Amino acid sequence: MTVVDFxxxxxxxxxxxxxxxxxxxxxxxxxxxxxxxxxxxxxLFPDKNGKATGNFDFNLTIE
Structure with a gap:
């Protein structure tokens, strides 16, 4: 799992x-x-453009 902050x-x-x-x-x-x-x-800061965190699952094969 990857956690991404926006x-x-x-x-x-x-x-x-x-x-x-x-x-x-x-x-x-x-x-x-x-x-x-x-x-x-x-x-997280709704009074203006703020921050959000997303959790993503990726299955990537890199050769």
Whole structure:
């Protein structure tokens, strides 16, 4: 399981989480993307753009 913190997010808005692999030579390859929705009750600082935490499970095989 991976825990991701999101900062400066707006409530009730859709976002795209992109995952990339960065190799030793600093080459970056996108390997996964998923849409997420952050409801207002998950925002830690609701009076303005705040922070939310998401838990994700990924099964990725990198060869």
């Amino acid at each position: 900062f400066n997010v707006s409530p009730n808005k859709k976002y795209v989480l992109n995952i990339s692999v960065v190799l030793d030579n600093n080459t970056s390859y996108p390997i996964h993307a998923t849409r997420i929705f952050i409801p207002a009750d998950q925002i």
